[in-house]
Amino acid sequence: xxxxxxxxxxxxxxLASIGANxxxxxxxxxxxALKSGGLKGVPPGLSxxxxxxxxxxxxxxxxxxxxxxxxxxxxxxIPAAVWQIATRGEFYSSYTxxxxxxxxxxxxxxxxxxxxxxxxxGMDVSNASMYDxxxxxxxxALMAVRSHKSSRxxxxxxxxxxxxxxxxxxxxxxxxxxxxxxxxxxxSGQTLAxxxxxxxxxxxxxxxxxxxxxxxxxxxxxxxxxxAHSKNALAIGVVxxxxxxxxxxxxxxxxxxxxxxxxxGQPLGIPLSSGGPYFGFMACKQALVRQMPGxxxxxxxxxxxxxxxxxxxxxxxQHIRRSKATSNICTNQGLxxxxxxxxxxxMGPEGLRRTAAQSHANTLSLLExxxxxxxxxxxxxxxxxxxxxxxxxxxxxxxxxxLESRGILGGLxxxxxxPELGHAMLVCATETKTSEDLDKYAGQLRGVLExx
Amino acid sequence: xxxxxxxxxxxxxYSQSPAAAEIVxxxxxxxxxxxxxxxxxxxxxxxxxxxxxxxxNFSIDTQFYPLGSCTMxxxxxxxxxxxxxxxxLARHPRAPESTGQGFLACMYxxxxxxxxxxxxxxxxxxxxxxxxxxLIGIAMIRAYHxxxxxxxxxxxxxxxxxxxxxxxxxxxxxxxxxxxxxxKEGDVDMEALKAAVxxxxxxxxxxxxxxxxxFEKNVAEMSKLVHEAGGLLYYDGANLNAIxxxxxxxxxxxxxxxxxxxxxxxxxxxxxxxxxAPVGVAPRLLPFxxxxxxxxxxxxxxxLTEKDIPQTIGRLSAHMGNAGVLLRAYVYVRLLxxxxxxxxxxxxxxxxxxxxxxxxxxxxxxxYPTRRASHEFIVTLKExxxxxxxxxxxxxxxxxxxxxxxxTIYFPLLVPECMLIEPxxxxxxxxxDAFVAAMKEIMEEAHxxxxxxxxxxxxxxxxxxxxxxxxxxxxxxxxxx
Numbered sequence: 001x002x003x004x005x006x007x008x009x010x011x012x013x014x015l016a017s018i019g020a021n022x023x024x025x026x027x028x029x030x031x032x033a034l035k036s037g038g039l040k041g042v043p044p045g046l047s048x049x050x051x052x053x054x055x056x057x058x059x060x061x062x063x064x065x066x067x068x069x070x071x072x073x074x075x076x077x078i079p080a081a082v083w084q085i086a087t088r089g090e091f092y093s094s095y096t097x098x099x100x101x102x103x104x105x106x107x108x109x110x111x112x113x114x115x116x117x118x119x120x121x122g123m124d125v126s127n128a129s130m131y132d133x134x135x136x137x138x139x140x141a142l143m144a145v146r147s148h149k150s151s152r153x154x155x156x157x158x159x160x161x162x163x164x165x166x167x168x169x170x171x172x173x174x175x176x177x178x179x180x181x182x183x184x185x186x187x188s189g190q191t192l193a194x195x196x197x198x199x200x201x202x203x204x205x206x207x208x209x210x211x212x213x214x215x216x217x218x219x220x221x222x223x224x225x226x227x228a229h230s231k232n233a234l235a236i237g238v239v240x241x242x243x244x245x246x247x248x249x250x251x252x253x254x255x256x257x258x259x260x261x262x263x264x265g266q267p268l269g270i271p272l273s274s275g276g277p278y279f280g281f282m283a284c285k286q287a288l289v290r291q292m293p294g295x296x297x298x299x300x301x302x303x304x305x306x307x308x309x310x311x312x313x314x315x316x317x318q319h320i321r322r323s324k325a326t327s328n329i330c331t332n333q334g335l336x337x338x339x340x341x342x343x344x345x346x347m348g349p350e351g352l353r354r355t356a357a358q359s360h361a362n363t364l365s366l367l368e369x370x371x372x373x374x375x376x377x378x379x380x381x382x383x384x385x386x387x388x389x390x391x392x393x394x395x396x397x398x399x400x401x402x403l404e405s406r407g408i409l410g411g412l413x414x415x416x417x418x419p420e421l422g423h424a425m426l427v428c429a430t431e432t433k434t435s436e437d438l439d440k441y442a443g444q445l446r447g448v449l450e451x452x
Numbered sequence: 453x454x455x456x457x458x459x460x461x462x463x464x465x466y467s468q469s470p471a472a473a474e475i476v477x478x479x480x481x482x483x484x485x486x487x488x489x490x491x492x493x494x495x496x497x498x499x500x501x502x503x504x505x506x507x508x509n510f511s512i513d514t515q516f517y518p519l520g521s522c523t524m525x526x527x528x529x530x531x532x533x534x535x536x537x538x539x540x541l542a543r544h545p546r547a548p549e550s551t552g553q554g555f556l557a558c559m560y561x562x563x564x565x566x567x568x569x570x571x572x573x574x575x576x577x578x579x580x581x582x583x584x585x586x587l588i589g590i591a592m593i594r595a596y597h598x599x600x601x602x603x604x605x606x607x608x609x610x611x612x613x614x615x616x617x618x619x620x621x622x623x624x625x626x627x628x629x630x631x632x633x634x635x636k637e638g639d640v641d642m643e644a645l646k647a648a649v650x651x652x653x654x655x656x657x658x659x660x661x662x663x664x665x666x667f668e669k670n671v672a673e674m675s676k677l678v679h680e681a682g683g684l685l686y687y688d689g690a691n692l693n694a695i696x697x698x699x700x701x702x703x704x705x706x707x708x709x710x711x712x713x714x715x716x717x718x719x720x721x722x723x724x725x726x727x728x729a730p731v732g733v734a735p736r737l738l739p740f741x742x743x744x745x746x747x748x749x750x751x752x753x754x755x756l757t758e759k760d761i762p763q764t765i766g767r768l769s770a771h772m773g774n775a776g777v778l779l780r781a782y783v784y785v786r787l788l789x790x791x792x793x794x795x796x797x798x799x800x801x802x803x804x805x806x807x808x809x810x811x812x813x814x815x816x817x818x819x820y821p822t823r824r825a826s827h828e829f830i831v832t833l834k835e836x837x838x839x840x841x842x843x844x845x846x847x848x849x850x851x852x853x854x855x856x857x858x859x860t861i862y863f864p865l866l867v868p869e870c871m872l873i874e875p876x877x878x879x880x881x882x883x884x885d886a887f888v889a890a891m892k893e894i895m896e897e898a899h900x901x902x903x904x905x906x907x908x909x910x911x912x913x914x915x916x917x918x919x920x921x922x923x924x925x926x927x928x929x930x931x932x933x
Contacts, residue, residue, distance in 0.1 A: 002792050003526050003718075004799045005880040014806040014881060017813075026801040027698055029667045029824050036700045038790070041568030045789025048530045055783065058554030059539035065551060069544045072770050079468050081499050083536070089513025090506035093527050095857070096724035101912040102515075102852050105508035106723035112455050115929040119489035125928045128724070131580040134770035163770050170742075170766030171587070174594060174626035218482050246475060248482055264770065271536075274555055275545030275771025276580070277726035289926070295724065299930075300922035303907070308914035312922040318583070318620035319863070323629045328620035331581040335722025338502075345455050345498040349487040351469035361473035383477045404548060412546050431470045 002045060065404070066437055068366075070387045070428025071214070071412040072133065072161050073275065074242065074267045076355060077432055079346045082269045086339040096295075096334070100310040101302075106334065107309035110297040113341040120244045121237070121261035122251025123283035127294040129332040133264025134164040136280030137208065137238050138171035139327060140262045143284075143291045144206035144234045145177055146326070151233075153204040157182040157191040159213035160238060162417045180204070189217035189380025189389065196227055206234040209258065211250070212243055216363070216387025216426065217380050225254030234259040241281065242267040243385045245349070245356040251285075260284045269343025270336055279333035279340065290316060293327035358431035359386035362438065366429040369442035373449060379424055387428040389414065389421065394452050396425040402448040408441055455501050456930050459491040468495070489932075508913045509723070510857045516883050518807075520828045520860035520872025521615070521663055523693045523715035528784060531718065535779035545771035549754045555775070556753035560746045562782045563730075569793065570692075570709055571702025572732030576745050578773030582690065585710025585729030586621040586657075588742050591765045592708055592733065593655045593684045594625055595740040599763065602682065605654035609678075611640050613664050613864040615690060618657045627654055634866060638664040638820040645674060653683035660704065661691045661826030663864045664819070665804070665872065675705030684708065684737075689729075692716045693876070694801065694827035697794035707734040716796070717781040728777035739763040744772055799877035800827035803884060807875050810888045815895070819867045828874035830867050831859075837869050842898040842905050844869040849916065850897070850908035854890040 006014075011023070020026055027035075046054070067075055086092070090105060097103030097110075110128045117126035130136035141154045154172075156165055158181045169179050182199055185192045190213070207228035212218050221237070228235040235258040237250030250258035266278040284292055290313065298312030318325040347355065363386045370376050375393025392399055396413040403410040411425035418424070429438060475483070493501070510517070517524035543552055559577060566575045579585040590608065597605050608622035609630045619629040632644040640658070649656075656678045660668045668674070678685055687701040687709035693716040701709045713719045713728040733741060743764045744755035755772070758764055788796065804825040811831060812818050819830035833844045848858030848871070860872040875884055897905050909915060 001795055001799075002787050003528060003878050004795055005878070006799060006802070010881045011802065014802055018802075018805045018809045020805070023798045023802055026798075026805050026824055029669060030695070030699055031669065031672060034672065034699050034703055036571065036698060036703055039568055039697055039793055040790075042565050042785065042790040042793060045792045046786050048787065051530065051783055051786050052534060054786070055534040055537060055558075058557060059537040061554035062539045062543055062552055064539060064542060065547070067542075067544050067547070069546045071546050073545050075542075075544070077468075079465075079495070081495060085499065085502045085506065087532060087536075088503070088506045090509040090511045091723055092532070092720045093512035094509045094723045095517065095519060095522060095524060095721045099510070099848070099852065099858050100917050101849065101909050101914055102510040102857060103508075103723070104913045105505040108454070108508070109502070109505050111928075111930070115454075115456065116488070116490055118929045125926075131584060131726075132770050135580070135584070135768065161770070163767060166767045167769065170591070170768055171624075173766075174591060175624065176626070218478065222481060244484065244488065246478070246484055248484055249488070252485075271541035271776075272544045273541050274543045274547075274552065274775035275773070276769065277728075277774035277776050278770075279726075289928070296928060298922035299927040300918045300925075302914040302918070303916045306914055308917045310917045310919055310922045312919070312926070312928075315923075318616035320616070321620070322616045323619035323623045325616065325620040325623075328583045328587060328617050328624050329581075330583045330615075330617050331725040331727045333722075333726045334724030335720065336726060338723060342498060342502050345491045345493060345501070346465055346468050346495060347490065348464045348492045349490040350464050350492075352490060353487065354469040354472055357473040357475050358470040360475055360478075364476055383479060383482070385478075400548070404551065409544065409547055409551070 065407055065409045067409045068411050068427050068429060068441060069409050071426055072264060073272050074428065075272060075430050075432050076267055078269050078271060081346060082339050082342045085342055086335060091338050092335060097311060104308060107297055109338055109341050111299060111309050113337050114297060116344050117281050118283050120241055120249065121283040122249030122257060123261055124286040125289050126281065126283040127292050127296050129337045130280030130282055130294055131333065132278045132280045134167035135171065136262040136282050137164050138168045139293050140236045140260045140282060141168055141172055141206060143260060144236060147288060147291045148205035151203040151205045152176055153178040153180060153202065154206050155180050155182055155199055155204050156208045157184060157210065159184045159191055159215060160208055160210045161214045188382040189215040190219050190382050191224065193223065200231050204233050206236050208236045208238055210238045211247060212240060212385040215380055215389045216384045217382035218385060221253040225258050229256055237261040239263045240267060241265060242356050245352040259288060265340055268340040270339060277333060277336055279336040291326060293329050295332045355431050362429040362431065362433050363388055366438045366441065369438055370445065373446055379421065386430060387426060389424055389426055392423040392425060393449065394423060396423050399448055403444060406444045408444055454930055455491045455493065458493050458497050458501060461492060463492045463494060465495045515855060515857050516879060516887060517857040518859045518873045518875050518887065519857060520874040521690055523874060523876055525718055525876035526878040527718050527720045528787065531780040531783040534783045535776050540779060553753055556746055558779060558782045560748055560753050562778060563746055565785050566711060566730055566732060570732040571700030572709060573735045574738045574741055575730050575732045576741050577730045577778050578742060578769055579710060579729040579731055580769055580773050581725065581727035582710060582712045582729045583617040583621060584768055585731050586617055587624055588731050588765065588768060589686050589708040589710055590621055590625040592737050592740040595765050596684065596737055597654055605652055607652050608654055609648050609656045612866060613662055614657060614659060615663065615688065618688060638666040638823060639668055639670060640674065642670055645677060649677055649681045653678065653681050655684040655686055657686040657688060659688040659690050661694045665826050665828040665830055666820055666823045667826055671704050690715065691826060694797055696797040698797050702734065708737055713777060713781040718784045719777045719780045726774045726777055728774045740765050742766060742768055796877055803875040803877060803879055804828055807873065807884050814888055814892050819870060828872055831871045831873060832867050833869040836898060840898045840902055842902060844871055846905050846908060847894055850894045850905045851890065852909040853911045856887055856890060
């Protein structure tokens with residue numbers, strides 16, 4: 001019996017103590033008409049050896065590719081220590097730290113995480129994480145509406161990740177919130193500054209500012225932040241935390257700084273893993289802390305005066321406030337944040353800065369190599385972090401497919417998301433790529449284009 | 453000591469950072485001026501620090517965790533190591549489906565298995581936690597009513613014993629919450645339900661077995677009542693472990709359910725996440741399922757998107773939810789197989805009823821003594837508090853000293869000084885006996901040495917922490933002095 005320790009004798013002794021004749025007896029309060037006819041769709045159990053064989057075969061089917069796709073999930077080197085420690089049973093199999101005295105390990109780690117994320121984003125406070133970047137943005141939008149009071153309108157540039165925009169709509173849809181998209185400049189790939197005033201005529205609760213944006217382009221964050229504030233709205237930064245090692249943090253944007261910063265934490269030590277689990281982060285100005293959803297850790301003292309950590313401001317949360325909570329969110333992504341905190345400690349400020357800088361340099365270097373190919377060129381002239389939109393002489397989907405058979409995942413085909421860009425792909429080269437990798441990509445793309 | 457206090461300027465890990473590269477073409481105003489506050493420590497410092505922190509945690513791997521409504525069962529190690537095979541970890545979420553047939557096969561089979569286990573017509577794997585599963589479920593109920601032009605339905609009915617996420621979710625979906633009472637036997641008060649149901653009812657959210665640890669005997673009647681009024685039924689799968697393979701939510705009449713994989717399917721709690729909460733739907737809600745869902749065309753697996761499910765309520769995550777958690781659940785269901793799943797509910801029920809019987813014999817007051825425990829039960833310490841002033845909180849903290857994680861306390865709120873106790877099927881009889889013995893010792897201490905219990909815990913890395921101070925003098929980040 002997998003994972004069940006009971007011997008026959010145990011079962012008999014236990015039933016006798018209960019006063020039941022059989023285990024079936026224990027289900028006698030369930031109306032017989034409801035009882036199920038069995039599990040015909042569930043295959044028989046496997047041994048660990050058998051399931052290991054099956055999973056290894058499936059993993060091998062999926063193979064390994066030289067990957068140049070980014071688009072919200074980025075391949076970075078993860079030090080071995082990160083997951084060896086994060087998967088220690090004491091982190092892996094512990095519960096939410098409601099019993100603080102029995103959870104000081106997790107709680108202190110989360111306090112360290114909050115400290116690092118607040119500093120990385122230039123904000124005063126951070127929560128203990130959200131589900132992922134997209135849902136964190138949706139929660140930030142809700143937070144802005146709660147604190148604004150008179151407007152339920154959110155401005156989101158169309159340079160924000162298209163799926164993030166879909167997720168925001170899906171989450172806020174039933175709360176009467178109006179999500180308005182802003183156009184982008186065809187030349188720079190930035191949010192179109194000239195269009196802002198048109199959209200700002202009507203009151204709005206917040207402007208979302210991506211940095212870098214989905215095209216990999218850097219936005220004029222100072223101007224955008226100041227404009228939002230001039231309209232009495234909040235500025236919500238949606239940022240790549242790796243980029244913040246070299247870019248101005250949201251808390252320092254414009255005159256007063258953005259009010260909320262959110263984003264996808266995956267670049268900080270979390271494997272790509274087909275899309276999850278990752279973690280979203282959320283940091284904000286002190287004034288908004290009581291509007292922030294999710295778990296928050298605070299430092300306090302115990303009855304002997306020693307320093308210790310607890311979940312705090314729980315009066316915002318669903319288990320206390322029920323229908324009046326700031327959000328229905330209960331969970332954070334504890335284990336992912338555990339990994340991210342260990343990752344950040346191992347990298348340090350210089351390691352993180354170098355990783356970001358090398359990713360930036362590799363992408364520029366790749367661009368240089370790709371632009372030597374006929375019909376391949378950079379589409380936007382805005383400055384970039386580590387991702388870039390490249391236009392191609394043939395449909396991107398076909399080219400990606402041909403590259404795949406050569407062992408390369410060339411980038412994300414943008415035609416479905418931004419049909420007006422024509423044959424275009426979004427490409428990313430992080431620090432994991434060597435110059436040989438970049439040469440290989442350029443060489444294979446040349447081969448594909450010559451054969452098409 | 454915090455990691456920042458180990459930090460020394462200039463110390464770093466040379467094997468963990470690439471060569472310094474030049475930054476080109478980024479305007480000065482967009483460049484960071486002051487480096488972020490990251491610790492500067494050696495790799496060994498970091499490894500020691502976080503290993504030591506881990507040792508300050510209770511966990512399933514080190515302690516018995518009878519935490520009611522949380523299903524803290526053993527997390528098989530194979531689930532973790534097989535989900536972390538290098539190819540699975542390296543696969544990019546936007547990589548073509550052709551490069552993920554092995555992964556997608558696991559996802560497709562998991563969907564099919566969960567359909568059978570829950571008796572639903574369709575399953576979507578992407579919700580990232582129970583509360584998100586709820587949000588999706590209620591959003592689908594709303595989309596269903598709206599698609600029929602049935603827009604006068606403004607209320608969601610929730611029993612007073614429900615998890616806080618239920619009412620909070622209903623509000624996030626734009627509904628008014630109507631709370632209904634529980635009767636003396638621990639079932640939903642049918643008269644209150646009848647009074648609450650009407651043309652304004654969009655749906656009922658129900659946990660069954662309930663958070664009081666009992667099976668709602670009238671569930672079929674409740675289902676009929678709500679359906680006849682035009683409402684739909686939502687099943688909160690928090691306690692699915694208790695009935696796995698015995699009763700299917702679909703057979704009980706539920707239209708939509710979420711399953712907490714981190715409970716019933718043994719994926720790790722990880723110190724508070726990641727969760728994962730696939731949602732199952734009855735045929736009438738199939739058109740509204742969130743995307744993506746895994747489909748199969750002639751043996752090739754692919755994502756079904758907005759194109760395939762045009763009335764979908766949309767996407768709730770940037771990619772496809774917590775894929776790695778789903779892989780762990782897949783390994784778990786394959787290890788168990790059909791037989792193993794039946795045994796989950798059987799032995800969860802055996803352990804819960806045995807522990808309830810033994811605690812009753814030891815003199816503890818059971819809140820619903822005439823009822824079978826599902827996979828959990830409630831002890832009330834009301835009398836103890838009256839006699840000695842010792843509260844459920846005090847007893848919970850004293851249990852920590854004795855090496856047990858405390859049960860869930862003060863939930864559900866309707867039972868005074870309550871402890872909701874769920875042993876889960878993976879614990880042995882010896883562990884349960886030892887827990888009862890520890891509880892008896894604490895009872896004796898409560899009478900003979902009450903200060904010892906009131907001031908507990910004594911042996912944990914810190915003693916009782918000041919929650920009031922934490923909230924009043926907010927200290928949420930470390931600052932260099």
